[in-house]
Amino acid sequence: MPTRRAYAQSAVSTTDMPDLSTLDVLDLSDAMSEYQALGWSVLTIRPADDPYEAVVRSPHGETVCLRRTPIVISRLGDNGDGHTGRASMIYRDLIPGRWDGRFVASHIAVPDGGEVPDDVHHHEVDFQFLAVRSGWVDVLYEGQGDVIRMQPGDIVLQPPGIRHRVLATSPGFDIVELGCPADHLTTFDHEMTLPNGTYGDHLWGGQRFVFSSPGNFAEAWDHPGFSSDDSGISAATNGIVDVRRVQTSDRVDTFPLTPHDFRFLFVMDGDINVIVSDGTTHHLESGDSIALPQAAQAQVTQGATNATLLDVLVPQTAAS
Structure with a gap:
């Protein structure tokens, strides 16, 4: 039976089970069957037509929330334009x-370029970042x-x-944008005019603004021989999210990725x-991405060419 983890906030809001722990599973139906075979009872599911969450109880009264969290692969061109x-x-x-x-990730493109019909606005998020894949964009920030x-x-x-x-x-x-939560409010500010000068050291929602350009890739990565650089986002968000650029090497060994409750890889090029827990190998090319829950037990190896990756890591307290 998979290892359970207690989150800071439960996925189930209920007053009679305040200490409910949550377990992310790849297949909810299989997980429920596994627990039932061990004598656990299913108390609730949500929603009835396509459950993504179930609360189960052991013969000794322990309760656990099972939450469906699949591996998600997106391939450039798979879902049209x-x-x-x-x-x-x-x-x-x-x-x-x-x-x-919990999360929204978008690959955003402006094929023809030019001026963008935008207004001053802001987002009510836990975190949000953007990484340019090709071309350039001019932006004003408060x-x-x-x-x-x-x-x-x-x-x-x-x-x-x-x-x-x-x-x-x-x-x-084109640019990659990732934020939490997925459903968040965007508010337009018709009073502020940008640019509005320089604030210096300033916090918004407890976080600092970061503008990071590629460094010298001197940091180690999960795969020996691969290298990364520090974007500074982990420090700026007090560890809520970490974002790294990764460069692969010619080493073809297969190495496990350090598990996180949310890990997202986007192939910028190469x-x-x-390889995931059931042994399936997913070949990812430029513009492809994969979202990995901890249960995926993913491993990574070099492809046919060296690659540059965007690596996003969220610890369990932020992902719950």
């Missing part, structure tokens, strides 16, 4: 189902002075509530192989 979202940008959903509202031009490899952490406005992009521009 995406849909038109905010400010006429084209959005491709990288985590359909959004892990029941308290950050004049226009910031983001180019390939650049990453920005947008703290909760920071006002910002997208001005223009190059043709062929290709890699990811």
Whole structure:
């Protein structure tokens, strides 16, 4: 039976089970059958038509919430050209189902480039960041002075509530955006004009703004021989989320990824192989991504070419 973990906040809101622990599982039906075979009883499921959550009780009265958290793979071109979202940008959903509202990840494109019809706005989020894959984008951020031009490899952490406005992009521009929770409010600010000077050291929702360009990839990564650089986002969010750029090497050994309750890999260029708990190997190429729960027990190995990856890690207290 899988190891259980107690989260800071339970996925089930109930006053009569305040110490309920939550276990993420890849297949809820299989997990329920496994527990029932051990004598556990199913107390509740949610929702009835397509359950993603079940509360089970042992013969000794222990209760556990089982939560379906699948491996999600998105391949460039699999779901068409995406849909038109905010400010006429084209959005491709990288985590359909959004892990029941916990995370949203989008691959955003502006094929023709030019001015973006955007207004000053902000997002009510736990965290949100963006990483440029190709082209450039000009953005204004509250308290950050004049226009910031983001180019390939650049990453920005947008703290909760920071006002910002997208001005223009190059043709062929695309960017990866990931945030928590998936369903969050975007509010337009018709009073603030940007740019509005420089704030210096400032916190928004307890987080600092980060603008990070690729470094020298001197940090070790999970796979020996692969390297990473520190975006500074972990420190800026007090450990809520960590975002790293990773460069692969010619080593073809297979090594396990350090488990986190949410781990997301996006292939910026090149290709890699990811092997999950059932032995299936997923070959990921440029523009592809994979969202991994801890239960995936994923391993990674080098692909046919060296790759640059975007690696996102969220500890269990933030993912619950």
